[in-house]
Amino acid sequence: MLLLARTTRLEKVSSPTEGLSLFYTDLNRDFVDVREIKKMGRKAVDSNEVFIDGLPIPAEDLIGEEGKGFGQTLLGLNPERILVAGECIGIARNALVRAAHYASERVIFDRPIGQNQGVQHPLAWAWARLESANFMVTHAAALYDAGELCGVEAKAAKLLAAAAAVEATEVAQITFGGFGYAKEYYVERLVREALLFRIVPVTPQMRLLFIPEKALGFPRPY
Ligand SMILES: Cc1cc2nc3c(=O)[nH]c(=O)nc-3n(C[C@H](O)[C@H](O)[C@H](O)COP(=O)(O)OP(=O)(O)OC[C@H]3O[C@@H](n4cnc5c(N)ncnc54)[C@H](O)[C@@H]3O)c2cc1C
Numbered sequence: 001m002l003l004l005a006r007t008t009r010l011e012k013v014s015s016p017t018e019g020l021s022l023f024y025t026d027l028n029r030d031f032v033d034v035r036e037i038k039k040m041g042r043k044a045v046d047s048n049e050v051f052i053d054g055l056p057i058p059a060e061d062l063i064g065e066e067g068k069g070f071g072q073t074l075l076g077l078n079p080e081r082i083l084v085a086g087e088c089i090g091i092a093r094n095a096l097v098r099a100a101h102y103a104s105e106r107v108i109f110d111r112p113i114g115q116n117q118g119v120q121h122p123l124a125w126a127w128a129r130l131e132s133a134n135f136m137v138t139h140a141a142a143l144y145d146a147g148e149l150c151g152v153e154a155k156a157a158k159l160l161a162a163a164a165a166v167e168a169t170e171v172a173q174i175t176f177g178g179f180g181y182a183k184e185y186y187v188e189r190l191v192r193e194a195l196l197f198r199i200v201p202v203t204p205q206m207r208l209l210f211i212p213e214k215a216l217g218f219p220r221p222y
Pocket residue numbers: 039042047196199200201202203204205206
């Protein structure tokens with residue numbers, strides 16, 4: 001397991017983020033208690049409460065520099081945001097394709113429901129917002145690939161893509177009517193998976209703590 005652990009006591013460092021070290025070490029269950037958390041989605045990957053007590057770690061399991069582990073983990077945050085934003089785009093596109101297909105096939109009173117603009121317009125709005133979000137995702141990814149600063153863009157990409165995914169999956173579910181609630185039509189799973197990305201890796205409220213400061217020059221609110 002990848003583990004960030006305090007290796008210098010808090011009272012001996014000037015900032016709480018100092019004195020933490022990163023290790024890649026064996027998950028020895030003699031010292032680690034892992035308890036699965038049951039969730040509403042993302043069941044392909046389990047999430048756990050992890051209790052570590054007295055785990056011995058060989059010095060060679062250290063990654064990078066002792067005491068600098070927190071800074072090392074930060075290097076992974078922007079790519080994680082961009083990756084998650086990309087996941088949102090994929091989930092939402094899948095939902096819209098399924099909805100459009102269903103709306104073309106489901107016939108009520110001799111015409112497909114997709115012929116009604118009341119069905120088309122919410123899907124069109126969702127598509128437009130989703131594809132706009134995708135421009136920010138690819139922009140952030142291009143900056144990251146070029147080795148440039150991309151913190152604000154990566155955060156904005158995740159914020160926009162998650163919001164667009166929640167909208168698109170919800171609209172798609174409604175398009176299926178009652179079947180949108182049935183497991184058989186799969187769209188309910190896309191709703192559940194999209195909802196997760198409103199919360200992780202960071203909630204919109206937390207995202208919006210950072211963007212005003214970095215993009216617009218507001219004083220730091222925390
Ligand atoms: C399925 C799943 C997988 C996860 N995987 C990982 C993982 O791999 N690695 C990892 O590190 N974490 C992981 N997480 C944790 C996730 O990153 C956190 O749950 C998320 O960042 C929210 O933090 P919190 O749960 O501590 O909420 P809290 O910090 O307790 O916040 C609760 C609510 O209060 C709001 N809030 C808090 N402070 C403020 C403020 N100052 N102003 C306005 N609103 C505020 C928050 O936005 C939120 O709505 C995972 C979570 C889930 C559900």
